[in-house]
Amino acid sequence: xxxxxxxxxxxxxxxxxxxxxxxxxxxxxxxxxxxxxxxxxxxxxxxxxxxxxxxxxxxxxxxxxxxxxxxxxxxxxxxxxxxxxxxxxxxxxxxxxxxxxxxxxxxxxxxxxxxxxxxxxxxxxxxxxxxxxxxxxxxxxxxxxxxxxxxxxxxxxxxxxxxxxxxxxxxxxxxxxxxxxxxxxxxxxxxxxxxxxxxxxxxxxxxxxxxxxxxxxxxxxxxxxxxxxxxxxxxxxxxxxxxxxxxxxxxxxxxxxxxxxxxxxxxxxxxxxxxxxxxxxxxxxxxxxxxxxxxxxxxxxxxxxxxxxxxxxxxxxxxxxxxxxxxxxxxxxxxxxxxxxxxxxxxxxxxxxxxxx
Amino acid sequence: xxxxxxxxxxxxxxxxxxxxxxxxxxxxxxxxxxxxxxxxxxxxxxxxxxxxxxxxxxxxxxxxxxxxxxxxxxxxxxxxxxxxxxxxxxxxxxxxxxxxxxxxxxxxxxxxxxxxxxxxxxxxxxxxxxxxxxxxxxxxxxxxxxxxxxxxxxxxxxxxxxxxxxxxxxxxxxxxxxxxxxxxxxxxxxxxxxxxxxxxxxxxxxxxxxxxxxxxxxxxxxxxxxxxxxxxxxxxxxxxxxxxxxxxxxxxxxxxxxxxxxxxxxxxxxxxxxxxxxxxxxxxx
Numbered sequence: 001x002x003x004x005x006x007x008x009x010x011x012x013x014x015x016x017x018x019x020x021x022x023x024x025x026x027x028x029x030x031x032x033x034x035x036x037x038x039x040x041x042x043x044x045x046x047x048x049x050x051x052x053x054x055x056x057x058x059x060x061x062x063x064x065x066x067x068x069x070x071x072x073x074x075x076x077x078x079x080x081x082x083x084x085x086x087x088x089x090x091x092x093x094x095x096x097x098x099x100x101x102x103x104x105x106x107x108x109x110x111x112x113x114x115x116x117x118x119x120x121x122x123x124x125x126x127x128x129x130x131x132x133x134x135x136x137x138x139x140x141x142x143x144x145x146x147x148x149x150x151x152x153x154x155x156x157x158x159x160x161x162x163x164x165x166x167x168x169x170x171x172x173x174x175x176x177x178x179x180x181x182x183x184x185x186x187x188x189x190x191x192x193x194x195x196x197x198x199x200x201x202x203x204x205x206x207x208x209x210x211x212x213x214x215x216x217x218x219x220x221x222x223x224x225x226x227x228x229x230x231x232x233x234x235x236x237x238x239x240x241x242x243x244x245x246x247x248x249x250x251x252x253x254x255x256x257x258x259x260x261x262x263x264x265x266x267x268x269x270x271x272x273x274x275x276x277x278x279x280x281x282x283x284x285x286x287x288x289x290x291x292x293x294x295x296x297x298x299x300x301x302x303x304x305x306x307x308x309x310x311x312x313x314x315x316x317x318x319x320x321x322x323x324x325x326x327x328x329x330x331x332x333x334x335x336x337x338x339x340x341x342x343x344x345x346x347x348x349x350x351x352x353x354x355x356x357x
Numbered sequence: 358x359x360x361x362x363x364x365x366x367x368x369x370x371x372x373x374x375x376x377x378x379x380x381x382x383x384x385x386x387x388x389x390x391x392x393x394x395x396x397x398x399x400x401x402x403x404x405x406x407x408x409x410x411x412x413x414x415x416x417x418x419x420x421x422x423x424x425x426x427x428x429x430x431x432x433x434x435x436x437x438x439x440x441x442x443x444x445x446x447x448x449x450x451x452x453x454x455x456x457x458x459x460x461x462x463x464x465x466x467x468x469x470x471x472x473x474x475x476x477x478x479x480x481x482x483x484x485x486x487x488x489x490x491x492x493x494x495x496x497x498x499x500x501x502x503x504x505x506x507x508x509x510x511x512x513x514x515x516x517x518x519x520x521x522x523x524x525x526x527x528x529x530x531x532x533x534x535x536x537x538x539x540x541x542x543x544x545x546x547x548x549x550x551x552x553x554x555x556x557x558x559x560x561x562x563x564x565x566x567x568x569x570x571x572x573x574x575x576x577x578x579x580x581x582x583x584x585x586x587x588x589x590x591x592x593x594x595x596x597x598x599x600x601x602x603x604x605x606x607x608x609x610x611x612x613x614x615x616x617x618x619x620x621x622x623x624x625x626x627x628x629x630x631x632x633x634x635x636x637x638x639x640x641x642x
Contacts, residue, residue, distance in 0.1 A: 056539050082545040094536040098558035107554075111545035155544070 002162035009062035037210030055081030087156030095140040182208040265326025267303040282353040387614035405611040418600040429575040437522025461520035472584035522567035529563030
């Protein structure tokens with residue numbers, strides 16, 4: 001269990017065309033025992049940041065501290081990866097192909113001064129927790145993706161590390177087993193009370209494991225907070241898009257009879273809050289309904305919309321529609337095909353997100 | 358489609374045909390008795406083979422050839438792995454290229470020139486011994502003692518050809534997925550351990566190629582013993598190849614051909630199983 005602090009960390013690559021800032025002024029403290037997720041699109045800099053924490057690279061500028069001791073500063077790695085007591089699961093698992101699963105898991109222990117019997121005991125213990133005891137004598141190439149991932153995980157935790165780093169741990173797994181894999185990792189992380197850092201572009205990975213999330217976008221840490229905070233109150237459209245589907249619309253807030261009304265085309269939605277004038281809003285499809293008024297509280301009729309296209313996706317119908325008198329497209333999900341061309345749209349005003357214009 | 362494949366193999370086929378013609382011509386001569394004593398050759402079965410094998414020089418030259426190639430394979434692989442390991446862990450790409458070029462340098466120079474340089478270095482008074490004297494080490498009787506003659510040749514062969522296994526092992530090491538090496542670093546492994554447990558075991562291809570090439574190249578070495586002894590007559594520096602030249606200079610042509618054929622058979626016998634194993638592994642992947 002260790003507390004990790006990044007202070008003004010930059011990672012700059014000098015190329016012929018100029019300098020590329022992979023990371024810009026990252027300031028972050030991950031508490032001891034915390035499960036922290038790093039979310040961002042591909043190329044945002046999250047793997048770079050993880051590699052700096054692992055010690056495989058040094059920050060060009062700034063400091064990295066473990067429990068308030070400097071481990072890397074200004075281009076130099078002061079405490080090497082082998083001395084940071086880190087367990088890491090790589091995206092491709094990076095198992096040693098010439099060793100059996102048992103030897104793979106035992107490898108970190110062979111670099112520590114432990115007796116063979118103790119080594120065997122630890123490996124078997126970890127294998128039991130991860131349910132891979134039956135495949136220990138097999139080589140990585142003989143194992144399925146899920147099994148390889150568990151071997152990689154076993155190898156990372158067998159040495160009782162202070163930090164567990166997971167780099168896109170589920171992207172190489174079949175969609176079917178991803179959920180059970182996420183549950184497994186969550187349970188282990190809780191049981192072992194390790195500091196865990198997960199890096200992913202998939203919000204489901206992050207939400208299943210993390211207490212707190214840091215969103216990295218184009219090298220900058222744009223928002224840090226609990227997963228629900230990021231989901232409900234994203235600071236920008238970029239963050240909102242990362243987490244899930246969102247409709248991005250332009251509208252105007254006008255005052256009518258002492259109330260604020262958000263107007264998008266012909267739609268009129270009563271809202272609270274001090275927004276005025278031209279606004280950019282985000283509404284997630286799950287906060288919109290068509291045709292039938294939902295029975296739960298908090299829904300309001302917004303007005304009539306025209307259905308443009310209907311497609312079938314993953315068990316429901318994805319309907320693209322526009323407000324009357326406006327071009328902007330809105331996406332809503334329905335369980336049955338929309339019957340009419342013009343239908344009523346219902347919305348939950350409390351879940352509308354406002355962003356600076 | 359068939360015409361293109363035919364055209365593609367044509368150059369190889371032509372050269373292959375010429376090569377085979379020469380080899381079979383050689384084999385044909387080996388079944389005659391052509392020599393100074395029989396200027397007009399006539400068919401004589403395997404008598405030339407028998408004469409060569411029962412000759413005084415055959416056993417010693419065979420042993421010398423095997424010593425030379427055997428040592429080269431063993432020490433060439435060991436040194437090659439060591440050098441490749443050192444080069445692999447260098448952080449600067451430029452330094453790696455620089456040192457690798459130096460190690461390969463002897464292969465770029467004619468073997469005769471290499472032999473000449475070492476002939477001077479082996480000079481009893483003025484060569485390496487001159488340096489040894491200044492360092493307080495004893496003189497080594499490189500070419501003056503019969504027991505040191507083959508070792509002297511072996512040293513040159515290893516020095517010249519170590520660049521090959523170093524290159525192939527380095528290529529093999531660099532072909533290993535870098536994240537596996539990073540995982541090993543995070544697991545606390547030292548560079549030597551990474552070399553032993555990860556780099557070498559995953560370099561079976563490097564081993565196969567290096568061993569095959571080391572054996573073949575050293576088996577056919579001619580210039581080194583010839584130049585170090587000034588001719589083909591010193592039996593302490595005589596390998597099979599040199600012996601066959603000796604037979605040629607003394608005009609025992611059929612026996613020379615017989616010996617050449619024997620040399621080809623030995624080389625083939627050792628390399629073909631290797632090549633088949635290598636091809637099998639390649640197809641498996």
